[in-house]
Amino acid sequence: MKKIKTAPFMPSEVEVTQLGENSIKIEAYPFESGYAISLAHPLRRLLLSSSIGYSPVAIKIEGVSHEFDSIRGMLEDVAVFIINLKNIRFKIRDESDKKEVTYEFSGPKEIYGKDLENEDIEIVTPDAFLATLNEDANLQFSLIIHKGIGYVPSEEIRDELPEGYLPLDAFFTPVKKAVYDIEKVLVEDNPNFEKIVFYIETDGQIEPITAFKDALSVMYKQMSVFNNELNVQIIAENDSEENSAELKKLLQKIDTLNLSARSHNCLERAGIEYIGELVLMSEDELKNIKNLGKKSLEEIKEKIDEITQKMQNLSAKELEVLKKKIEKIKS
Structure with missing residues (x-):
């Protein structure tokens, strides 16, 4: 007779093996039959689509x-030069969202990725070839390097560029390989448990274990929408006071x-979880959040202003209701 369970078996083992400089194997087990594929497939998709990388999005050549x-004086046509440029992988050193950098080279010279490295930009493919200049050449060009995820075609970038810049197809994804195997493992006398074996390789912009952790974080955040809505519904059902769309x-x-x-x-380190908590805070309270810099403060204030402008003015009573609801959710 099959053993009766009231909850699925919880996997307990995770092993990480370094296969190369930017390549790892991750094994996790044991999973109930069918559970491994349910987790592995969406994680693979998130690794390939949501990992943050850097890419040139525009170029201006004198x-x-x-x-x-x-x-x-340059052997390569501009079209070939741009193709070669796309093989060079950039990284913004201070992890900011965007940098504009300018380069100038005179010939004779062969230009490689390492020649584009400076105090703002790190090149993770230093040996990638870019162009060949003869003694008559003087090459001046500027790049806009951007942080992003996935792939963005040049047509979607064109309208946002400064004058004189040519848009480039932006390949942000730093994950070169994300594959998995599902293997059978024995637990006690049951051979039907499963093991996930992930093989992850990146281009060097990000470590593979970081890419995997980021994919997990994205999955948790995406799934939290259900928890958010259910919490709101539970409170609405148990609260006799009126709930407006604004409060939700x-x-x-x-x-x-x-x-x-x-x-x-x-905000997360300060224990702030809900938008309403930010709305209820004064500017002085926001400024006192530990390690919150000026740029982050301005970003948060801008988001709050966008939300409050779309809403009707909340009354003192509604703000009190909001405060009580947040306290209930977090208790």
């Missing part, structure tokens, strides 16, 4: 007006604000 032009919006978690990682982490 004396060049379009990508089918040529440059005196304020009872959503701060994850929905799409704040930068730095701002989000400061």
Whole structure:
């Protein structure tokens, strides 16, 4: 007779093996039959689609007006130059969202990725080839390097660029490989338990274990929408006071604000979970949040202003209701 359970078996083992400089194997087990694939597949998709990387999104070359032009003294046409540029992987040293950098080279010279490294930009593919210049060449160009996820075609970037810049297809994803196997493992006398074996490789912009942790974080945050809504519904059912659409919006978690990682982490460390908590805080209280810098403060204030402007003015009674609801959720 099959053993009767009241909860699925909880996996307890995780092993991480370094396979190369930017390559790891992660094993987790034992999972109930069917559970491994349910977790592994969405994690793989998030690794490939949601890992943060850096990419040039635009280029301005002195004396060049379009990508089918040529440059005196450079062996490669502009189109080939741009293709070579896409093989070079950049990283913004201070992890800011965007940097504009300018370069100038004179020939004769072969230009490689390592030649583009400076105090603002790290190159993780130093040996990637870019261009060949002869003694008559003088190459001047500027790049806009941006942080992002996934892939953004040049058509979607074009309208946001400064004058003179050519848009580039932006390949942000730093994960080169994310595959998994599902293996059988024996637990006591049952051979039907499962093991997930992940193989993850990155291009060096991010460590593979960091990419995996980030994918887990994205999964948790995406799933939290259900928890947020259910909490609101439970309170609404048990609370005799009227619940407005505005209050429900304020009872959503701060994850929905799409704040930068730095701002989000400061709020999280301060124990602030819900948008309504920010709305209830004065500017002085916001300023006193530990390690919250000026840039993060401005970002949070801007988000709060966007929300409150879309809402009707909340009365003192509604603000009191909001305060009580947040206290109930967090208790």
